[in-house]
Amino acid sequence: MKKFFAFTVLLILLLIGGGFLARTTLGWNDGMREARSEIHATTLNGKLYVAGGIGLFRVLDSCEALDLTSNSWSGCGKLPRALHHVAMAADDRHVYASGGYVALPFEADQEAGLFRYDPATSAWTEISKLPHPIGQHAMTHFDGALYLIGGQDDGTDLNTMWRYDIAADTWSAMQPMPTARHSHAIARAGPLVYVTGGRSTEFGSEMKQVDAYHLTEDRWENLPDMPRGRGGHGAFVSNNRLHIFGGESLSAGKVLADHDILDLETMQWSAGEPLDQPRHGFAVSDKEISGDITIVGGGARPGMETIYSVTGTAQTLAIDTIE
Template identity: 30%
Template sequence: METTRNHVRRRRVLSVGAALTAALALPSTRAVAHPGHPGPGTPAPPLPAEYGRGWQPLKPIGSGPRQEHAVAALGTRLYVVGGIHPLPDGTFETTGHVEVYDTRTRRWTRAAPLPVPMNHPNLAAVDGRLYVLGGLAGGASWQALGDSFAYDPRTDRWARVAPLPEGTERGSAAIGVHGRYVLLAGGMRTLAPVPGGLQDTVDTVSAYDVVTGRWEALPRLPEARDHVGGAVVDGVFHVLGGRDRGQENVRGEVFALDPRGRRWRTRASMPTPRGGIAAAAVGPVIYTFGGEGNPAEHTNGVFSETEAYDTVRDRWYILPSMPVPRHGTAAAAVSGTIHIPGGGTRLGGAPVDTHDAYRPRRGR
């Protein structure tokens, strides 16, 4: 594999070769596109998708296009939770729908919906259950919700758990799991999906104990982040890339926290700073996909980059680009294959039902 010094040159080559992520029921909410960007329901025109080199197309999301959702895996099943989807009148609806993809049968089914519809939900899988710990919802302005729920796949039911403490409510946080703790870093309290609308990014870091139901504050991030990647590898919580108060304010820094030492450290930065990424870990490597805020022409403002961070060597590697570049999606690994369902294909809201997967080669 090439070193970081050769990343820029190699990235240009790759981008040419592969240009082409039971309780309270509240009403769904509608919204327009993200600030200053094209209107909803207008995904980018399809381009020839170049699969191979670890990439494969899979069956599209069963219920149709989805964006700003969360993804997690329980066993061999992949869960797509919440988000937004387009309506016939050109607006978006925040949804609580939960779609389940069985990686063995390659079929989509429905699970019980979230009791409270959310976009940008904070989702984690711990000990056979799913946990949604806050998110965003609303109409003209998406506001943070502290509502939190646990899902048991054996009963197909959601149950309320302790909400985020007052003042820490947020969506779009980096998520990691450390033993019985779900870790949340950064996120946003407000996203006004109108031109020039407020995007309120935070540096808050929290831990939720799924056994006791208690919340704990952890040291704040060195810098505020939202739409950011997160993963725990070997007990260390990594927060990768993201943005700060707007799609164009992309960041490439990587911060790492050992919850026992309670100190953030700065690691090697991403070759391509990006927000709105999908991220998942396989072994000691964290893989990052796509993102939003690409200033280059003919990209629709979306990144196609696939970049992998080796947590042992503190080094980045550039891998084959996404066949269908997207942002506003999420990723989860099942048996070493990383699934990336849904997302948007242009700046702002442009949901698609695309579901593809990347299988890393051994050692990368």
């Protein structure tokens, strides 16, 4: 009996050690204090903020901030509850987090809170209730308001665009998206928000559609489809070019590293520098530094395999700024 017990303990230790070694060798562990996937990020005062997400076999309530100049991580308080697929945005004073799921795989947060983080106090506060529970959505800030884009509510794909006036604490329904979707990526440049890819019941798990929303005009327009459909990816706009990178193909069962670029003048697609490591469900800085953007966390394996392949890595991606 003692030999069996000792063997079992040794086996467990070897599995843990082997798993740690594999994670380290594969580059899954460097950077964050807690590796995580199914996350969004926002930037405030030179720091990239990430809150919640799926950790190793669990849902997280922690928040971390990456100083984009010193490349150092620090804590930033805990969310009021553990959540994954939380959308994030920032104004010039605060960080905001909205919606998400409270359990694995996708149990919606019925409290549907909108939270605000104050860097001065390092505390999160619930400031409003969302119009309804929502997850796998995106959020951006523009001119004193937050905009919540798409997502799912109780498994139903959404084409909604909600506007939250921060000062007035009021919600307004804006012109809906042409295509309902979740697990999409967004990128904002001034008064334009680009919504890319994602998933839906109608179009499947690798959508190619790209739409642009005019924030000041409350209207949508369609742009050329992506060369390759994807969900759980990243997007960024720089120098009148829309960059799409990473994500996953659930039909092929793989995580992607490739990078497509849409020239917003010619409306032609081209290929860019791929990610160093394929990822999905990662977070992207919404500011560039010296022509690079920063990508943090994400899952190294597709679908729900993310629960054991969550990463804490920070990658940089060169954004072409040549006229």
